[in-house]
Amino acid sequence: MNVMNAFSTPSIENVAHNDDQATQKETTPNAYVRMEDVGHCYDPTPDGPMAVQHINLDIYRHEFVAVVGPSGCGKSTLLRMVAGLLIPSHGEVSVFNKPVTEPRDDVGIVFQKPNLLPWLTVKKNVLFPLKHKYGHVSLEDKKRADELLTMTGLASFADKMPDELSGGMQQRVGIVRALLLNPDILLMDEPFSALDALTREQIGFDLLDIWRDHPKTVLFITHSISEAVLLADRILVMSKRPGTVLDLIDVNLPRPRTAKDMNSTRFCELTETIRGHIYEPHSRA
Amino acid sequence: MNVMNAFSTPSIENVAHNDDQATQKETTPNAYVRMEDVGHCYDPTPDGPMAVQHINLDIYRHEFVAVVGPSGCGKSTLLRMVAGLLIPSHGEVSVFNKPVTEPRDDVGIVFQKPNLLPWLTVKKNVLFPLKHKYGHVSLEDKKRADELLTMTGLASFADKMPDELSGGMQQRVGIVRALLLNPDILLMDEPFSALDALTREQIGFDLLDIWRDHPKTVLFITHSISEAVLLADRILVMSKRPGTVLDLIDVNLPRPRTAKDMNSTRFCELTETIRGHIYEPHSRA
Amino acid sequence: TAAMAADHVTFQLDWLPGGDKAPVYVGIQEGFFRAENLDVKVATGRGSTDAITKIATGQADIGMADIGALMAAKAQDDVPVSAVAAYFTQAPHAFFVLSNSGIHNIKDLAGKKVATSPFTSSNAFLPLVLKQNGLSDKDITLIKADPGALGPMLMTGNTQAIIAWVTNTALYKAQAAQAGKTITVLPWSEGGLSLYSSSIIASDRFLSERPEVAKRFIKAFEKAVVYTYAHPEKAGEDLHDIVPEVDPKIAAAQIHSIYDLVYNKISQSDGFGVLTAKRLTTTWQYVAKANDLSPDSLNPEKIVNKAFMPTPN
């Protein structure tokens, strides 16, 4: 794989100038995904509690943004709003200046639960979005599916049914399914949570390779701070419920990144900063 | 909470003498959960592939054993065999010298998926095992449920339905449900995987407190090496599929443990050892 | 001529095949229809109303049904169906009792339980026949049950009498014999009820569009009726040949038991198949009363198409 390409990922430059999101907002017309004072309340009663609120965030084209925050702070909600699966009750999400008012078809989603179709084999599950969207799958697609399944260590399980897989395997199938779509926007909700350290790291780097070769905008929810730092261009740190933006951190580590980067000082600084946010009193009641 | 009690956990002493499991096997008659050459094959055909095999492990009364291993190596399978939900196709699992041949009722299980009952509120879900087992719940139980829900930060969600909770919240409900049973054997399958770092740490320490105050035998599956080291008396490291015992590590860190222990040399040594196993070539194909 | 294609006629029964429906089958088997160059198909029915409706809607050309039902239908709706000839000139309704029940005539039914099927036309005439015998509805306890259950109810003593048609006399007798009992029939015609019953009816369209065919059919049918009642056993066989499920002996027994409905004083005096204005009027009076219809709502003579009626004596 062409390692040098990774530096040309367009997002990196953009991010560098983007220290203060609030003041820069008006001057970043090329924001790809834009959230303006976004908030959501699931309760239909007028004064129901907000799940998330006051989210202002611009994600640039081909940027890799990670989201960390306490459980129940509204990360999945945010992701569903970007996907158009949920229309925010406050504010607006827009993509390329067009407000998101219905489910988008240029997103690939890795849901928090695997959400596999129990009646399809692993391979068919993985090809399902393509079949479902376009009505057919090409030989090419099938080959790529095989490649991705091999990459994630599932090659020998291609013909099994989902309930014959372990939890982590099901999660990997969900990841492959989203990657195969090769979408403009990739939304991943704790995709690696059921994976062991090694698999997690491997698939993380595989994801970076894919992202480099087929640039896309990524919104990546995780509970692993080091994973967020290792993978992302910027990291959105959210406060406890109702979730708001606590910090937006530029990672600024050179790409391509390797496991060795985890020993760099910048890496440790960043993880410490985020850890500090999370363990800070105001982040939890 | 009486911090000094933690040292008197009976398991600690036992474990100390147990450096070499294989040679000691015959001399440990007080093993609580014993696995003898346990293996399982899901495939009913004669030469189907083994999911796990040759597992020999004795868990002592009130010991806290963590299991780590690559995704799909058979950790959940092992746990289900201890619970009696799955009868091993090879070897035998026994508890107090009685072979496990049917589901046991002295176990509390945190499943890998939350498995909540969609028609019950959070509180009722948490009380469900007691109601289901004994036919009624006492006021005392309800009080303890409230306490545990508060501990896990779910107090204000007691009357919500499961589908109104975030993924991590559902997982916490599953944990509370198992803890409330106060079982002799607590089987936890990646209980904290959907939780953020802080919540995870807090609930981990809460679990240790509960374990100290109400000693029980714990089998704890996790993908976090540091979590395994922080919580467990011993750590079972499994190889890739078909899963076998790669190593069985004594933690030997003094209790009660705190977040500060994570900076101790012993802690780093141990995590390095395990990391080594996992990243060793023979652990993965 | 033989070279000419036969005319197709569909004959509509008002119930399932049985001894009382034998003539049309006899006509087919004995060649009476073929002699008139007719190709006759038989369609079964589920009651007079069903038969009238099927003829009215053109599913069949000609058939048999209770003339009372036709009168009721004509009174409420101008169904394009007319009566063309009489078949039963007496009412077939009857009480059936066990011979040892001590009931010898209709008057003896006072205070007894009587079972009837819910939707038989007999029910409409019941008050009239009771009245003629000095009783009222209140003197008997009427139970309504599926026709198939009536026999068993009588045999098991669930009821002391049942209302059924004399066409079924043979069947009930056989059933009673099985239970080691005998049956007495109390026909309503002997109890003072005097009216036309089963008749040949045809769709007006058939009569106006193919009058020649109709004429030939009626002629052949008449011959078949005569043959049927002259040779009940052979008629039973003929019926069995076309409808194998019918037991020829039972059919023959049925034909014997209804002989009186076809050949009686009325058919003798008026001529076979003739519907007279007078008896039509009495029939209509009964029907109107039984169905709670205004006597003026129908001119009973209007329901008959005399052009096709056999010539009176």
Added chain:
Amino acid sequence: MNHTPAPKAALHAPQQSHNSKTTASGVKQWFKKQGYRFAPWLFFISLLILWESICRLGHVPTYILPSPSSIINAFFNVSFSRWMVHLWATLRVALLGFIVSILISIPLSIALIRSELLNRTIYPVLVVIQSTPVVAVAPLIIVLMGTGDASRVLITCLITFFPLVVSTTTGMLETPQELIELSQSLRAPRYRETWQIRIPYAIPHIFSGLRVSITLAIIGAVVAEFVAAEQGLGYFIQFSTSFFKIPQAFAGLVFLSAISLLLFKSVHWIQAWLFPWSLPKKK
């Protein structure tokens, strides 16, 4: 930290547009809602008008299809109290039969689930009972149970119970393995597994069966009235038909349909009331 509120101007502009949007879409919503509310009635009325015109313009004879106006006419020719007598007779039998078949079917389904042996022996018998035409066994029923309500309720049950058994067993068998394992890991008594896990899980299936059964209960009551009755809407309809009073028969049908709709709706209301979680969520 980026937890800055949006600038004031920006805050106002979208809010206004938000408001106006709400009003515009509110009006639309209102119309849509009213549309939904009245659509069935509008549809129903147009159906009636269509029907009437077909009958009038096509000169459809009454004995084939009476026009709505003639049905309404026939309707008022029967006294209110007679209607009530017939209505009550049918409703009573249908409801009793329905309730009895619930009381039979649910325990039966549980037994069928719990014992493979029962399943293999009893299920075929149920299929046989279900497919036996009532008329064929009418004499047996009447001799055994008489001509009163008891026979009619029995007949209604015979017609009603099967969909309930099928959907209850299907639903209970579909219970996810994980929930069953939860119960097994508690070694709870089997009846609690059944009542606290399988049955709640089967609720959507059960109600699907109940919806079918309740309409079959009406049919059952009507069939029962064909077999033995002096009153009831089925009796009334058959009676009217056999005397060629077709509009009157259709007036009876209207009543029958009305009860069916009402009972069908009631099943839904009961589900929404007792088991709101079992209904699919509306967006």
Added chain:
Amino acid sequence: MNHTPAPKAALHAPQQSHNSKTTASGVKQWFKKQGYRFAPWLFFISLLILWESICRLGHVPTYILPSPSSIINAFFNVSFSRWMVHLWATLRVALLGFIVSILISIPLSIALIRSELLNRTIYPVLVVIQSTPVVAVAPLIIVLMGTGDASRVLITCLITFFPLVVSTTTGMLETPQELIELSQSLRAPRYRETWQIRIPYAIPHIFSGLRVSITLAIIGAVVAEFVAAEQGLGYFIQFSTSFFKIPQAFAGLVFLSAISLLLFKSVHWIQAWLFPWSLPKKK
């Protein structure tokens, strides 16, 4: 490292015991399996013996409940070819009606799911159709479709379609929100959402409906034969009953039950063949 194989002795001992266990439990298993296989037949035969004894010892008259022996007797009194004629007539109508109602119900259910408006307007009409006694609309059907197979198939459909619609719509509405969101996030055409997600998800529900419908199809064919027919098992039963040949009527019933059982089982086989994943897993 503890990845040590068990000592040789230990390896043998349990293996032997394992083997002996397998044999002992194997025999038991075999008996159990044979028991399961023959239980229905045993049950069926004991039922027949019980029935025969009740009839003989209780002197139950044939016209109330014929004994199995008299039924068998009656059975052989009808020629084989006649039986085949009646059987085929009923089977043909039942199957045609069943197939037509599948072809109608599935698209109808999809339409009902996809349009709230249709749901609110058409569903009540379906309930009305379902609860209308066939006899009341028999003339209409006969006028429209004649007295041939067409009207019998129509009548069968009218009786069969409702459970299918109810269970298909219920199943499709129960599809988990997550799977629907998956489809929405692909902006796939609605028909694919329906065919690739909702319908497969509803398969267990649909088959529960099919199981009910197939038995109703038999009933429908029989009812249709009551309205107009010259052959068929329903006709045969009615005919036999009207001649008080109760054993013969019961012989017809036996045939009817046999088709019902066969068709009911076939639905199961088809499910097991085409949609094995939709069946609950056996332990």
